[in-house]
Structure formats: structure tokens, C-alpha cells
Amino acid sequence: MSGIEINKNLKIAIEASLKAGEVIMQVYDTAFDVEIKDDKSPLTEADKKANDIINTFLKPTPIPIISEENKQTDYSTRKQWETCWIVDPVDGTKEFIKRNGEFTVNIALINNGKPVLGVIYVPATKTLYFADVLKQQAHKAQLNSHNTTIEEALEQATALQTKEVTNNVEVVGSRSHMSQETLDFVEALKTSGKEVKIVSKGSSLKFCLVAEGNADIYPRFAPTMEWDTAAGQAICNAVGVEVISEDTKQPLLYNKENLLNPWFVVSKH
Structure with a gap:
């Protein structure tokens, strides 16, 4: 699979996610405090x-960043951004605290x-998902180390394949938030x-x-923020899976004035 060509920004995002994963696991293996x-x-x-x-990797790009843990830029400035990064350094902090391994690093380019x-x-499992929506390519790689090179990761990557539609429907439910509406x-x-x-899972693994x-x-x-969904939507969109707002019946949009998402459904249409 080493024939995969990836663009510069995707490479930067992958490198940032692996390095972030390494420090996350260092904390995971200690008695950490929760604020x-x-x-x-x-x-x-x-x-x-x-x-x-992640900021040390993304800041050298000329692209502004929306991260859950950064101070948010005022919308009067943000609305002029044509392109931005959207980051959740640890998606599934509740899963991290429970130590069940179902937490992720999410980085998306909008x-x-x-x-x-x-x-x-x-x-926790050194599993990497990455996607280029314009190329309609999404891949998964099972890595041996957080210090894997991009070249090695690409060699280990296999293309994602969605499920054939049948009468047996597997519905993803949240580990921590099963609402009455669901x-x-x-x-x-x-x-x-x-x-x-x-099927239950935590974080953007859904x-x-x-x-x-x-x-x-x-x-x-149930409530989600843009940084919870942007990377997952990119991976889904790259394989023809839509993330549709219950409000507008259109795909979820990003860098909105309010960074809270509407309710949505992820499926092949």
C-alpha cells in the first residue's frame, strides 16, 4: 500500500497526532488529576x-486553529477564515479517565x-485513521509505535471499506450518552x-x-462540539458516508458562529 500519496497538510496532521498520542499515553500510565x-x-x-x-506542528502552517483547549477566536475574525484546523487533543476524556482505551486525537482541516x-x-491501540475527502480516500493503519514514520504508516495502511446495506442494521450507540431520542x-x-x-463505542471511534x-x-x-466531529466527518465523507444535520437535512458545517453542532445522523445515503 506504499503507493499512497498524501498531501503536506495531511502529513503534518498525522505527525502531530502520533506525537500527541505518545504524551497522552505517558499521562495515562500515571496517577493523573482531573479538573x-x-x-x-x-x-x-x-x-x-x-x-x-499539536499546536507546535500546526502553528508553522499559515492556517488558523480552532482547538477545544485553545482560547476561541472571536467569530468576527473567524468568519473571514476560508481554511482552518479543528482539533480535539483528547476526544473522549471521560473514556480516558475510565481507562477503557476508547479515546482519540482528532485533527481536521476545514x-x-x-x-x-x-x-x-x-x-491506546496505536490505530491510525486518515482521509483526504477530495481524493475520496480513507485509510487505516495499525502501528507498532507512536514513533512510526509517515512512510511506515503509509506502508501499513489499508483502504477503508463500508458495509453492504442489508436488513440487519448495526446502530452505533454512545458509551456515555444514550438519549431517549436515540x-x-x-x-x-x-x-x-x-x-x-x-454497537457501543466511545469518542470519534463511532x-x-x-x-x-x-x-x-x-x-x-445529544450535544457535540465541532472538534468532536470534524475529523470523523472527513473520514466518513471520503468513503461516501454522509453526516447529516437533523435541523437542515444537509451535511454538518464547521467554523460556525456557535461551535455547538446540531443533532445529526451518520449513514450511507
């Missing part, structure tokens, strides 16, 4: 250290509101004659399940 942020979400040293490392590149790295959605599928199975053919649909009827 509670103003929005009641948890924060650990891993979030801060990973954010610092152009005119749409994800064009995406990287999701799973530090349960109603599942019931509606059953009523339409589908055999439904729930997008990966659909993109790599291990699930059919991921309904999210």
Missing part, C-alpha cells in the same frame, strides 16, 4: 500536553465550512422491519465504525 472545566466537562494533563504538541482532511489516532430512533428502525443490533464497515448508522441526538 472540571466551566462547562462541567473533565480536563486532564493529557488534554493540555497533547494540545501543546475549507469553506467543509472537512477536507481528517486524522483520528487511537493512542432509543426512539432504534425503535423506529425495528418497526420498519429491520433487525437492529446496538464515525470510524461506520466508515470501516463495522456499523451502518450512527444517530447522535
Whole structure:
């Protein structure tokens, strides 16, 4: 698979995610403290250290950054950005604190509101997902080390393949947030004659399940922020999976005035 050509920004994002993964696992293997942020979400040293490392990779690019752990730039400035990075240094901090391995590093490149590149790295298993939406290419690589070179990662990468549509529907549910609306959605599928199975996962891995053919649909009827979804949407979009807003019935858009996402459904249309 070493014939994969990747663009410069995707390469930078992959390198940043691997280095962030390394420091995250260093914290994971210690007795770490948990702070509670103003929005009641948890924060650990891993979030801060990973954010610092990712910033050192992305800041030399001329592209501005929206990161969960950076101070947010005012929308009057942001709305003039044609291109920006959207970063979650540790997506699934709750999973990190529970030490169940289901947390990720998310880095996406946005152009005119749409994800064009995406990287999701799973530090606990050293699993790397990366995608170029314009090329319609998404890959997964199982790495041996956080210090793997880009060349080695590309050699180990295989193309993602979505699932064939059948009457057996695998629905992705959240480890930490199963809302009543999601349960109603599942019931509606059953009523339409589908055999439904729930697959649980934490963090942005839910997008990966659909993109790599291990699930059919991921309904999210609970709050998420842009940095929770941008990289996952890029990986899904690259293999023909849509991430559709329940409000607009259009794909989710990014660098909005309010960085909170509407509810959405991830599936092949």
C-alpha cells in the first residue's frame, strides 16, 4: 500500500497526532488529576500536553486553529477564515479517565465550512485513521509505535471499506450518552422491519465504525462540539458516508458562529 500519496497538510496532521498520542499515553500510565472545566466537562494533563504538541506542528502552517483547549477566536475574525484546523487533543476524556482505551486525537482541516482532511489516532491501540475527502480516500493503519514514520504508516495502511446495506442494521450507540431520542430512533428502525443490533463505542471511534464497515448508522441526538466531529466527518465523507444535520437535512458545517453542532445522523445515503 506504499503507493499512497498524501498531501503536506495531511502529513503534518498525522505527525502531530502520533506525537500527541505518545504524551497522552505517558499521562495515562500515571496517577493523573482531573479538573472540571466551566462547562462541567473533565480536563486532564493529557488534554493540555497533547494540545501543546499539536499546536507546535500546526502553528508553522499559515492556517488558523480552532482547538477545544485553545482560547476561541472571536467569530468576527473567524468568519473571514476560508481554511482552518479543528482539533480535539483528547476526544473522549471521560473514556480516558475510565481507562477503557476508547479515546482519540482528532485533527481536521476545514475549507469553506467543509472537512477536507481528517486524522483520528487511537493512542491506546496505536490505530491510525486518515482521509483526504477530495481524493475520496480513507485509510487505516495499525502501528507498532507512536514513533512510526509517515512512510511506515503509509506502508501499513489499508483502504477503508463500508458495509453492504442489508436488513440487519448495526446502530452505533454512545458509551456515555444514550438519549431517549436515540432509543426512539432504534425503535423506529425495528418497526420498519429491520433487525437492529446496538454497537457501543466511545469518542470519534463511532464515525470510524461506520466508515470501516463495522456499523451502518450512527444517530447522535445529544450535544457535540465541532472538534468532536470534524475529523470523523472527513473520514466518513471520503468513503461516501454522509453526516447529516437533523435541523437542515444537509451535511454538518464547521467554523460556525456557535461551535455547538446540531443533532445529526451518520449513514450511507
